[in-house]
Amino acid sequence: MSWKTVIGLEVHSELNTKTKCFCGCKNEFGDKPNTNCCPVCTAMPGALPVLNRDAVERAILMGLAVGCKINNYSVFERKNYFYPDLAKAYQISQLEYPLCLGGGLEIEVDGVKKFIRLNRIHLEEDAGKLIHTSHGSLVDYNRGGVPLIEIVSEPDMNSAEEAVAYLEKLRSTLLYVGVSDCKMQEGSIRFDVNISVNREGEPLGTRTELKNLNSFKAVLRAIKYESARQIEELEAGRPIIQETRRWDDEKGKTYTMRTKEDSQDYRYFPDPDLIPLNVTDKYIESIRQKLPKLAPERKKEYISLGLTEQDATLLTNEREYADFFEAVLRELNEPKFVCNWITAEVFKKLNALEVDDRKITLNPALLAKMLKLYKDGEINQAGARKIFDIMWNDLTANPEKLVNELGLKQMNDTNELRAVLERIVNDNPKAVSELKAGNEKTMAFFVGQAMKATQGKANPKLVADIVRELIK
Numbered sequence: 001m002s003w004k005t006v007i008g009l010e011v012h013s014e015l016n017t018k019t020k021c022f023c024g025c026k027n028e029f030g031d032k033p034n035t036n037c038c039p040v041c042t043a044m045p046g047a048l049p050v051l052n053r054d055a056v057e058r059a060i061l062m063g064l065a066v067g068c069k070i071n072n073y074s075v076f077e078r079k080n081y082f083y084p085d086l087a088k089a090y091q092i093s094q095l096e097y098p099l100c101l102g103g104g105l106e107i108e109v110d111g112v113k114k115f116i117r118l119n120r121i122h123l124e125e126d127a128g129k130l131i132h133t134s135h136g137s138l139v140d141y142n143r144g145g146v147p148l149i150e151i152v153s154e155p156d157m158n159s160a161e162e163a164v165a166y167l168e169k170l171r172s173t174l175l176y177v178g179v180s181d182c183k184m185q186e187g188s189i190r191f192d193v194n195i196s197v198n199r200e201g202e203p204l205g206t207r208t209e210l211k212n213l214n215s216f217k218a219v220l221r222a223i224k225y226e227s228a229r230q231i232e233e234l235e236a237g238r239p240i241i242q243e244t245r246r247w248d249d250e251k252g253k254t255y256t257m258r259t260k261e262d263s264q265d266y267r268y269f270p271d272p273d274l275i276p277l278n279v280t281d282k283y284i285e286s287i288r289q290k291l292p293k294l295a296p297e298r299k300k301e302y303i304s305l306g307l308t309e310q311d312a313t314l315l316t317n318e319r320e321y322a323d324f325f326e327a328v329l330r331e332l333n334e335p336k337f338v339c340n341w342i343t344a345e346v347f348k349k350l351n352a353l354e355v356d357d358r359k360i361t362l363n364p365a366l367l368a369k370m371l372k373l374y375k376d377g378e379i380n381q382a383g384a385r386k387i388f389d390i391m392w393n394d395l396t397a398n399p400e401k402l403v404n405e406l407g408l409k410q411m412n413d414t415n416e417l418r419a420v421l422e423r424i425v426n427d428n429p430k431a432v433s434e435l436k437a438g439n440e441k442t443m444a445f446f447v448g449q450a451m452k453a454t455q456g457k458a459n460p461k462l463v464a465d466i467v468r469e470l471i472k
């Protein structure tokens with residue numbers, strides 16, 4: 001019987017609040033080490049935590065966006081362990097009574113849709129960061145106490161591709177809701193993978209956990225490697241040991257880090273410094289009012305504007321793309337035309353970049369101006385692409401000026417074009433008879449000849465009209 005892989009994911013996502021979760025220190029990536037610290041987040045004796053309301057709101061917003069039940073009563077607990085980046089020797093987290101329960105996300109792999117259930121979303125704080133140098137290890141507590149949500153899925157995924165599709169959907173949702181910047185390179189979103197294998201119909205196998213993966217590619221490769229490793233072990237008659245494993249991206253292998261600890265090893269207990277968190281239904285409803293329009297709703301709108309489902313999906317995959325599309329549309333209300341340019345030309349530029357760097361910095365009003373010139377036949381497609389290339393790198397480039405500077409204005413003068421085409425028609429009697437016989441492909445030949453004769457400036461639509469008129 002064949003093997004089945006079972007995958008569950010834990011995603012840690014830093015919330016983009018102004019200040020930390022339990023003190024007033026700045027929540028900012030990249031500042032000088034140990035400058036955003038205070039007695040609370042460095043665990044000085046007697047310092048007491050105060051919960052950041054904004055962190056609670058953001059966690060609830062995300063919970064509502066993925067259909068969680070928001071618990072009116074939740075409890076902060078201490079997760080006890082020692083590590084140099086954890087000043088208090090415990091992390092404030094939630095275990096028994098998390099803020100959000102249930103919910104889920106729909107993914108699609110190779111045209112097959114699947115619902116991935118969530119177990120919970122809880123609020124906790126991040127640890128500091130160790131910096132290893134040739135002189136020893138240093139610690140930066142700027143990140144210590146930054147609010148995190150941990151989003152825990154049920155083990156509903158059965159392939160590396162499904163796991164990545166889930167992570168992409170989750171990241172996109174976090175960005176839509178606007179509660180995290182999700183920068184993988186800066187570690188503001190990190191993934192832990194739980195993975196086991198079993199034969200169809202048999203109970204679940206022993207799982208291993210792969211910690212702190214920080215790119216989709218690493219997740220994909222690590223799952224493929226680890227599931228193959230487990231199958232190989234079991235087929236050789238060796239049991240799987242419950243443990244935490246480290247993924248080595250360079251070697252493409254996983255290694256034992258430590259045998260897996262259970263939650264009781266952390267001696268969780270309610271934090272006596274923090275009272276249980278009570279959120280009323282009224283408060284939850286007031287947060288629901290702040291939920292922005294999410295992908296499914298926008299997708300429906302775009303389809304009603306005449307876009308295909310596929311195009312609407314492409315545009316709504318990321319909030320940034322959808323926002324940009326709508327901003328261009330406000331200047332040039334041609335949904336299909338604008339969509340075609342974005343999904344072809346803009347996405348081509350974005351796909352050449354790393355995921356974290358895929359930002360559209362173009363000015364939507366200027367792009368609309370360029371597209372209008374193209375739509376009105378002032379420039380042809382080649383000219384539009386040339387101008388777009390310049391605009392992509394020079395954000396203030398004015399498309400109208402560029403048309404003149406680069407001499408890209410299309411030849412729209414019928415008389416001038418007719419003179420050129422009369423000569424071409426006279427010189428090519430064979431092509432003329434082919435076109436007359438109904439071979440429409442021959443038109444491309446005439447357009448090509450006209451472009452050659454006008455240095456690419458002829459308006460192709462006009463060329464076709466005149467050729468038809470001439471051969472009548």
Ligand SMILES: [Zn+2]
Nearest residue numbers: 023025038041
């Ligand atoms: Zn602090």
